[in-house]
Amino acid sequence: MPTNITAVLDQIDTDLPESLERLKDLLRIPSISTDPAHAGDVDQAADWLVRELAGLGLAARKDATPGHPMVVAKGGDGDGPHLLFYAHYDVQPVDPLELWDRPPFDPEVQETPKGKVIRARGASDDKGQMMTFIEACRAWLKVHGSLPVRLTFCLEGEEECGSPSLVPYLEANRDALKADLALICDTGLFDPETPAITTMLRGLLGEEIIIHGPDKDLHSGMFGGAAINPARVLARILADLHDDQGRVMVPGFYDGVPELPDALRAQWEGLGFDADGFLGAVGLSKPAGEAGRTALEMLWSRPTCEINGMTSGYSGAGFKTVLPAQASAKVSFRLVGTQDPHKLREAFRAFVRERLPEDCRVEFIEHGASPASVMETGHPAFEAARAALSQEWPKPAAFVGAGGSIPIAGYFKSILGMDSMLIGFAKDDDQIHSPNEKYDLDSFHRGIRSWARILDAVAKV
Amino acid sequence: MPTNITAVLDQIDTDLPESLERLKDLLRIPSISTDPAHAGDVDQAADWLVRELAGLGLAARKDATPGHPMVVAKGGDGDGPHLLFYAHYDVQPVDPLELWDRPPFDPEVQETPKGKVIRARGASDDKGQMMTFIEACRAWLKVHGSLPVRLTFCLEGEEECGSPSLVPYLEANRDALKADLALICDTGLFDPETPAITTMLRGLLGEEIIIHGPDKDLHSGMFGGAAINPARVLARILADLHDDQGRVMVPGFYDGVPELPDALRAQWEGLGFDADGFLGAVGLSKPAGEAGRTALEMLWSRPTCEINGMTSGYSGAGFKTVLPAQASAKVSFRLVGTQDPHKLREAFRAFVRERLPEDCRVEFIEHGASPASVMETGHPAFEAARAALSQEWPKPAAFVGAGGSIPIAGYFKSILGMDSMLIGFAKDDDQIHSPNEKYDLDSFHRGIRSWARILDAVAKV
Numbered sequence: 001m002p003t004n005i006t007a008v009l010d011q012i013d014t015d016l017p018e019s020l021e022r023l024k025d026l027l028r029i030p031s032i033s034t035d036p037a038h039a040g041d042v043d044q045a046a047d048w049l050v051r052e053l054a055g056l057g058l059a060a061r062k063d064a065t066p067g068h069p070m071v072v073a074k075g076g077d078g079d080g081p082h083l084l085f086y087a088h089y090d091v092q093p094v095d096p097l098e099l100w101d102r103p104p105f106d107p108e109v110q111e112t113p114k115g116k117v118i119r120a121r122g123a124s125d126d127k128g129q130m131m132t133f134i135e136a137c138r139a140w141l142k143v144h145g146s147l148p149v150r151l152t153f154c155l156e157g158e159e160e161c162g163s164p165s166l167v168p169y170l171e172a173n174r175d176a177l178k179a180d181l182a183l184i185c186d187t188g189l190f191d192p193e194t195p196a197i198t199t200m201l202r203g204l205l206g207e208e209i210i211i212h213g214p215d216k217d218l219h220s221g222m223f224g225g226a227a228i229n230p231a232r233v234l235a236r237i238l239a240d241l242h243d244d245q246g247r248v249m250v251p252g253f254y255d256g257v258p259e260l261p262d263a264l265r266a267q268w269e270g271l272g273f274d275a276d277g278f279l280g281a282v283g284l285s286k287p288a289g290e291a292g293r294t295a296l297e298m299l300w301s302r303p304t305c306e307i308n309g310m311t312s313g314y315s316g317a318g319f320k321t322v323l324p325a326q327a328s329a330k331v332s333f334r335l336v337g338t339q340d341p342h343k344l345r346e347a348f349r350a351f352v353r354e355r356l357p358e359d360c361r362v363e364f365i366e367h368g369a370s371p372a373s374v375m376e377t378g379h380p381a382f383e384a385a386r387a388a389l390s391q392e393w394p395k396p397a398a399f400v401g402a403g404g405s406i407p408i409a410g411y412f413k414s415i416l417g418m419d420s421m422l423i424g425f426a427k428d429d430d431q432i433h434s435p436n437e438k439y440d441l442d443s444f445h446r447g448i449r450s451w452a453r454i455l456d457a458v459a460k461v
Numbered sequence: 462m463p464t465n466i467t468a469v470l471d472q473i474d475t476d477l478p479e480s481l482e483r484l485k486d487l488l489r490i491p492s493i494s495t496d497p498a499h500a501g502d503v504d505q506a507a508d509w510l511v512r513e514l515a516g517l518g519l520a521a522r523k524d525a526t527p528g529h530p531m532v533v534a535k536g537g538d539g540d541g542p543h544l545l546f547y548a549h550y551d552v553q554p555v556d557p558l559e560l561w562d563r564p565p566f567d568p569e570v571q572e573t574p575k576g577k578v579i580r581a582r583g584a585s586d587d588k589g590q591m592m593t594f595i596e597a598c599r600a601w602l603k604v605h606g607s608l609p610v611r612l613t614f615c616l617e618g619e620e621e622c623g624s625p626s627l628v629p630y631l632e633a634n635r636d637a638l639k640a641d642l643a644l645i646c647d648t649g650l651f652d653p654e655t656p657a658i659t660t661m662l663r664g665l666l667g668e669e670i671i672i673h674g675p676d677k678d679l680h681s682g683m684f685g686g687a688a689i690n691p692a693r694v695l696a697r698i699l700a701d702l703h704d705d706q707g708r709v710m711v712p713g714f715y716d717g718v719p720e721l722p723d724a725l726r727a728q729w730e731g732l733g734f735d736a737d738g739f740l741g742a743v744g745l746s747k748p749a750g751e752a753g754r755t756a757l758e759m760l761w762s763r764p765t766c767e768i769n770g771m772t773s774g775y776s777g778a779g780f781k782t783v784l785p786a787q788a789s790a791k792v793s794f795r796l797v798g799t800q801d802p803h804k805l806r807e808a809f810r811a812f813v814r815e816r817l818p819e820d821c822r823v824e825f826i827e828h829g830a831s832p833a834s835v836m837e838t839g840h841p842a843f844e845a846a847r848a849a850l851s852q853e854w855p856k857p858a859a860f861v862g863a864g865g866s867i868p869i870a871g872y873f874k875s876i877l878g879m880d881s882m883l884i885g886f887a888k889d890d891d892q893i894h895s896p897n898e899k900y901d902l903d904s905f906h907r908g909i910r911s912w913a914r915i916l917d918a919v920a921k922v
Contacts, residue, residue: 220769221865223743223864225749225864226739226759228745228747229767229768231790232702232768235696238700284675284820286820287687288687289686289687306693307690307788309783310692310695311771315791318828320791321665321793322769323769327768327771330781332681359744359747403685404682404782
């Protein structure tokens with residue numbers, strides 16, 4: 001079937017006011033998933049989506065879970081790959097309400113110095129983003145009568161409350177949800193002119209260590225000198241974690257850490273990342289990671305070891321000459337490539353134990369272990385989507401990394417065995433999770449057009 | 462004047478029951494200095510002492526201070542040195558009262574498996590100890606009609622509430638209080654058979670450091686790798702404070718740290734200190750200080766650097782992937798010899814600043830600085846007192862150190878320009894500051910005899 005993408009884009013432009021009204025309808029439903037008082041609203045949002053998707057001729061349904069429902073829809077019969085689209089229709093709470101300039105569930109298009117925005121809770125995270133895809137499908141169907149790909153929708157209602165039902169649901173519906181590739185619309189642009197496909201998400205390994213020394217806090221005058229001080233032992237262990245080049249010293253830590261492919265390095269260099277601005281915004285000036293790495297590498301493609309918390313002895317006002325009985329730290333590792341969190345947990349524990357003097361013992365508490373998600377960008381859909389995005393936006397799209405974790409991409413890989421293209425149009429100033437959340441009309445409009453182009457391009461691979 | 466010490470000792474033995482009754486009288490006065498409700502009781506105890514001392518023919522008076530009164534008395538015309546005797550007549554609170562086996566201010570002599578004890582608040586700390594000296598004077602006067610030395614008493618009523626009036630009082634009464642040597646009765650035996658004269662008290666330097674990095678807590682996924690982590694910077698600084706031999710690495714730290722004189726080393730070795738028992742009591746087994754030093758050196762004659770507290774980032778339950786904006790530690794140094802706390806504070810701060818990366822700044826908070834007190838044991842009274850004590854107790858007396866500080870000895874040195882002999886008969890199990898405080902009748906009886914012998918010996922130097 002030959003497609004005419006221009007006609008679809010024209011249709012999107014023409015229908016933008018109606019698309020916006022539909023988004024505003026959805027934004028009026030206060031689907032705050034974490035608040036039991038809003039359970040009915042979450043359910044209502046699910047019903048709204050089922051109606052919308054059914055109205056597009058898709059087989060749509062609301063699947064009950066122990067928590068909020070999952071909206072699932074299927075349609076399309078194009079020759080292209082089978083795609084699974086994921087977004088979420090629940091939103092964050094709105095407290096503190098007094099910091100909002102207008103009611104959070106009474107959406108309004110506002111003029112701002114940077115252009116028009118849609119202001120409401122969920123406008124960006126994630127209802128506005130979700131609707132870019134649905135509106136792209138609508139325009140496509142209106143122009144062509146059918147979709148160019150097979151498509152499954154999986155819209156979650158629990159993303160903002162920890163996704164308690166997601167993994168069991170995916171495991172129970174493997175066959176129904178399995179596709180060639182997932183599309184996840186919950187990320188942002190690299191900058192207002194540069195779209196991005198997130199292809200690398202760092203994993204996370206969390207460990208808490210508690211060093212025990214004397215069996216009670218001691219007086220540092222009576223015992224200081226002769227009794228071991230667990231705070232000193234802990235400081236030594238934590239200091240040993242990095243060498244003076246910023247490399248992590250746990251044996252085997254860099255097993256499975258790949259060098260950045262040249263093509264990706266070139267793309268990242270082309271992004272012109274403003275490291276000074278990024279660090280300057282939080283009062284810093286100098287990238288503090290491994291020597292010889294760029295700031296973007298430090299953030300996206302290099303593993304880290306961070307102390308997230310540390311506590312020992314007396315920390316109140318004034319002074320107490322106590323020799324503490326214990327000292328503890330919370331330490332986390334951001335993982336990349338194929339670093340194995342379980343192996344690293346053992347290696348870290350051995351590293352700590354090796355440094356333990358005779359009179360100390362250590363207690364470990366584990367706090368999660370998830371490997372990095374690295375997409376197989378060799379699948380031609382990735383380059384096709386990148387080209388499509390590059391046509392829509394002022395600057396070429398890039399495959400980027402993300403320092404944090406987006407668990408859904410990992411679940412799609414581990415449970416459904418497929419890679420994800422994480423594409424979204426949010427901006428850094430969207431104030432998600434904060435008062436006065438907004439989504440740029442430009443994000444919404446170009447977002448719809450982007451998806452239309454991506455569907456067109458991916459259908460042809 | 463030839464003295465007959467045997468007659469004095471016999472008198473002490475004969476009068477012991479009456480001495481004990483007088484101590485019980487004093488113990489019945491609940492002179493809790495920290496509790497304003499007991500201010501009248503503290504005053505009553507002062508009056509009681511003035512009456513007792515006047516009854517011995519001394520010129521005794523109660524000096525008002527902004528807090529509780531000071532009891533001062535003068536007497537004696539012997540040829541020996543002029544001695545200032547210090548003790549305190551106030552006591553600790555008694556909470557939790559329900560843990561006492563009997564009313565804390567209803568003293569009773571009890572039989573225990575280890576011998577007879579006097580049970581009451583203040584029995585050991587410090588009324589029982591104070592009365593050993595007063596009873597020794599009483600016996601001496603009874604036998605000889607006069608004291609062999611010139612003697613000034615300075616009995617404090619605020620020791621257990623921080624001695625707020627002490628320094629101004631000493632400064633205002635320099636001439637009245639100045640003597641050749643001070644006797645302080647507020648310490649303990651080395652072990653139940655071995656008396657001790659404390660001649661070395663460690664000083665204390667307290668510092669708090671706060672390392673500031675980013676201007677707010679950051680998300681360790683978004684910023685981890687590129688942003689400096691102050692907890693890591695602090696851990697490195699704290700780890701650098703010691704080398705792998707346990708030596709403190711602050712430049713100049715060991716300036717003024719003397720090697721132990723051979724004679725003192727021999728005395729300490731003769732004490733047969735049970736390091737295993739000392740450490741075993743708090744769940745430890747191995748002296749953790751400088752390599753090549755004995756446990757007693759680590760505790761008494763070597764300086765230390767200890768981390769007393771440490772805090773950064775998230776320390777609650779569970780995990781938070783925060784990259785902390787700051788990290789802080791409370792660090793203290795126990796000082797010996799002529800180490801200068803003010804120079805060391807500056808050296809420590811320079812040490813920290815040198816290790817500060819570009820994007821961090823440090824804030825310092827000072828928490829006190831007092832040098833070590835090292836008595837001039839060359840004064841012949843020290844050896845005389847040691848010999849006298851050795852005659853009274855099963856094992857020879859030793860000059861010992863104390864890991865903590867006893868401020869009064871420092872004040873006597875700095876304000877009145879005299880050394881102190883710290884001699885006391887308390888035992889480790891006296892439960893001072895705790896419920897069921899006691900003083901062994903053996904401590905009381907031999908304590909009185911010890912002072913009689915010391916007065917005799919010191920008068921002859």
